[in-house]
Amino acid sequence: MLQAFGFSLSVTTPILLMMVLGYVFRHRGMISADFIQSGSNLVFNVTLPCLLFLNVANADVAALIQPKLLATATIITVVSTAILWWYGRNMAPAQRGVFVQGCFRGNMGIIGLATIVNAFGTEALAPAGIYLAIIAIVYNLTAIVVLSAAQSRPDQNLLKQTVRSMVTNPLFLAIAAGLALALMRFSLPDWLMTSGRYLANMTLPLALLCVGGSLSLERLKGNRSLIVQASLVKLVLLPAFSVLCGAMLGFRDVSLGILYLMMATPSATASFVMAKQMAGDADLAADIIAVTTVFAIITTTLGLLALRSFGLI
Structure with a gap:
């Protein structure tokens, strides 16, 4: 038990420290709002794509793509969304979609990847990157x-914009390019690999500093009952359900770890942007993000402790 607890702390404590800093x-x-905005843009558009590209390009393609894991995560997301949609049937339209989104949509690109690297090393970055994409x-x-159903007004323009943004997403493009190089077994020059690593190594520290710097619990404007319920689902119930399904399907070690750690991430910052675009309760979305980000360190530590104690990872 002590060894499992030490492992759990080794995964989550560095993340907590960087966010606190x-x-x-x-x-x-020492850092400004402009720095946080610029740093976040640099991470999303340059350093994180570079990190994923280098790890995918140098990996074994057969080990990267795990259809069973991807299918399981997709089904869990869709099923849990349907259940949450039914659960929120009596909520106000502006809150229902935001609540459901806050429960299932996690911050995989920063918190998810950071915990996976700490738990399983950089060799887990490539399969985690495919999962992320x-x-x-x-x-x-x-x-x-x-969000559209909650407002009873399907927004086809937003759907087109979202599809366009996904296919031009730097992370998606970086992973696709990395897969292409891996399939061709093409090796990049050493000088280019070294330069790429300089950029890639900036990713997680800079991203976590920006997450911590943007955190604010000073104004909780949303419905506190919904914030608590969404946080409980996002940090406890959904990850536990995912682990149960994954364990029953035979996932262990890195595969089960990726499934758990991605599902256990706090609510994604993108949920606030989309809630605002689609006339949802943006304050509720922001509050769910803030609360889940703070408490995710505790729940993830306890979750890893349980998985390690039972010999699942």
């Missing part, structure tokens, strides 16, 4: 459905 730096004026598409399409 980001929060402290922001409130001491596919499930992010599922998240986007599912979010459009629930």
Whole structure:
């Protein structure tokens, strides 16, 4: 048990520390809102794509694509969304879709990848990147459905914009390019690999500093009951259900770890943007993001402790 607890802390404590530093730096004026915005853009458009590209390009393609894992994660997302949609049938239209989205849509690109690297090493980045690329598409399409249905006005323009943004997404393009190189067994020059690694190594520290710096619990404007319920589903019930399904299907070690850690991530910041675009309760979305981001470290630590104690990872 002590060894399992030490493993759990080794995964989550560095993430917590970097986020706390980001929060402290922001409130001491060492980093500004402009820095956080610029840093987040740099991560999304340059350093994270570089990180995923290099790891996918140098990996064994057969080991990267796990149809069973991807199908399981997709089915869990769709089924849980349907259940949550039914559960929220009595909520106000502006809150129903936002609540459902906040429960299933996780911050896989930053928190998810960071916990996976800490738990399983950089060799897990490539399969986790493929998971991220596919499930992010599922998240986007599912979010459009629930937010549109909640407002009773399907938004085809937003659907077109979302599809266009997905196929031009730097992360998606980086993974596709990495897969192409891996299939061709093409090796990049050492000087280019070294330069790429410089950029890639910036990704997680910079991203976590920006997450911590943008965190604010000073104004919880949304319905507190819905915030608590969404946080409980996102951080406890959905990850537990995913682990149960994954374990029953025979997933163990890295595969089960990827499924759990991606499902256990706090609510994604993109959910706030989409809620605002589709006339949802943006304050509720922001509050769910803030609360789940704070408490995800605790729930993930306990979840990893349980998985390690039972010998599942």
